[in-house]
Amino acid sequence: MRIKTRFAPSPTGYLHVGGARTALYSWLFSRHAGGEFVLRIEDTDLERSTQDAIDAIMDGMNWLNLDWDEGPYFQTKRFDRYNAVIDGMLEQGTAYKCYCSKERLEALREKQMENGEKPRYDGHCRDSQCSHGADEPHVVRFRNPQEGSVIFDDKIRGPIEFSNQELDDLIIRRTDGAPTYNFCVVVDDWDMEITHVIRGEDHINNTPRQINILKALGAPVPEYAHVSMILGDDGKKLSKRHGAVGVMQYRDDGYLPQALLNYLVRLGWSHGDQEIFSIDEMKALFTVEAINKSASAFNTEKLQWLNHHYINHMPAEEVAVHLAWHVEQQGIETRNGPELKDIVKLLGERCKTLKEMAESCHYFYQDFSEFDADAAKKHLRPVARQPLEAVRAKLAAIADWTPENVHDAIQGTADELGVGMGKVGMPLRVAVTGAGQSPGMDVTVQAIGQARSLERIDRALGYIAEREAQA
Structure with a gap:
């Protein structure tokens, strides 16, 4: 079987370290098997998706050198395909139109919560015989099986089971005619022949819904692997409080992409006691089965240690390519001074980041007006x-x-x-x-x-x- 994975971020913010690690794991899995890697931009959230976020994702992937074989695909350019599939499902009876008003659904939700029940759609329109006008507002729902269970063998977590009675009839097309995220993902994975889906554990609850839709379409079901979240040093979910902004902030702060990749691959995956991995070693050794089920804690000091190692052990010419960007940001003119590879050799031992190195090399190129x-x-x-x-x-x-x-x-x-x-x-x-x-x-x-x-x-x-x- 030809292995094919995908990284499918939503462009509602920067590419953060959690997303970068997911991309890395998906990329390594495909590269290890000699397969293909797809980049897909899941931009169905029209209100929150932005071009700046798309650019940040692309910049981050390119800086990390996580190259893709297909894409980038954009879901907003595939609406005709999604709607054609939905129309076919309506004809086949695997989906139905729901005319329930917002007020009815809100009242239903409130009553269920008062009774201590899990809020879910009650199937009111599932088998309704009422006639409705062609222009009457409605959504389209997937006719989820009402009996049995969805069981899938997560490649990280083992067997996971969901009762179909816990899954309501998911909306797959909104009133405005736009298909929903969970449905678009299914059609994309089907059309793009994705064999393995590696993604964050926050998607576990989506998986049984997507599997049921795939089965209703007669489409093959990929294998799934859900990666645990990354925590801050304080044990809480990684956020901006921990300095966890976009991946490109790590470039701005003076980290080498090789160091960040090495750090991210070890943030939940291991191969014995080895700490330093080249990209070729990662591709050769990586397996999903070796990913840890438990959450990982981000440690900036460890990342700095790795960065310092790479500054001093990568060829100085390669480090100098990345240093050049920082030197340019400092406004330093380097024509009348040593080559940047020599600066790497001179300052590598004392500088943990390239930003620090750029800030420390002024006197090699520029005269100063005052002594310390x-x-x-x-x-x-x-x-x-x-x-x-x-x-x-x-x-x-x-x-x-x-x-x-x-x-x-x-x-x-x-x-x-x-x-x-x-x-x-x-x-x-x-x-x-x-x-x-x-x-x-x-x-x-x-x-x-x-x-x-x-x-x-x-x-x-x-x-x-x-x-x-x-x-």
């Missing part, structure tokens, strides 16, 4: 003038501008003056970076460049001269 006040007060004192003058002379004399030769100049200055490396290195660090922290001075000075480093040392010496004059 605390660093300058501590290290650009009159006593630092002689070491700075001496190391400047040695740096100016370097013909082959390499980290090794820069290191020799700094070490040589310390040796000549009979002082520790810190007495030379710290004033030099503040002089060329403007701050008190940076990677090693040999690689930092080399990356900043000879001419720019000398100019900044001269400015630091001028700063020291002013302090001496004021003393």
Whole structure:
């Protein structure tokens, strides 16, 4: 059997981490089996669906590199197909027109709730012999079986059973002629030949209704797998309170898509004690049966740890591609400085996110107007003038501008003056970076460049001269 899965988000908001994990699991299941993956936009909620949300979903899928083989399909472009199927069901008697007024349905609901009963349609129009005008407002309901049960073997949770007596006659077409979500899903899965549906556990109650409609249509029933929800660190459902906004916010915050995918795949699935998975490993090892039934807790610190790992273990050239976006957001012009892959190597150990890296690399490309006040007060004192003058002379004399030769100049200055490396290195660090922290001075000075480093040392010496004059 050819495996075919789908990811079918509703465009009523951003692609959040729960949706991204569902998409990942569906994508991995199809890729593992050499099957196909479909992207479908379920936009039947016309009031809440927006183009911005559609764009956010597409952007998120593309950023995560979860490519699809078919789609994106849009339900709003398939209304003719849905209505043709409904018309056929009316002819066959598997659906019927319901003329119950809103007032009658509300009164029925109130009475049922007063009696402690589960609110459900009572089938008033199911076998009604009343005649109605062609233009009389009505909905179309599915004639759900009234006996027996719906049993399906959830690939994560095992056998699940629903009594048909608990399922009322679902509305499949509204008064305005628009087909409803649960019906559109059924026709789509049928037409698109979906073999496996992997989705959130909030859809479990929809599944028996959809299975009954599929059987009424004589359509094959897919296999189902319902994934548990993601909780915040506090054990409550993940929400904006936990910083759980759209997937693209993780890009904006400086996370690599590879790190987020690795984190999401482990948020409910495991393969022994392994924590780090390449995309190829995920595709090779992933099985739905290994997904945990219980809810998973989102841990931002773990995600940061993974991101830091990927920054330092992915090829620097690949990380630099993602860093470039953040550098651009910072308004940094990189033509007159080191390549971004070199920045990744220089700052990778000290930066957990690409945003932090972009914020930390300004001094490699842009001159600064002021020194960090605390660093300058501590290290650009009159006593630092002689070491700075001496190391400047040695740096100016370097013909082959390499980290090794820069290191020799700094070490040589310390040796000549009979002082520790810190007495030379710290004033030099503040002089060329403007701050008190940076990677090693040999690689930092080399990356900043000879001419720019000398100019900044001269400015630091001028700063020291002013302090001496004021003393």
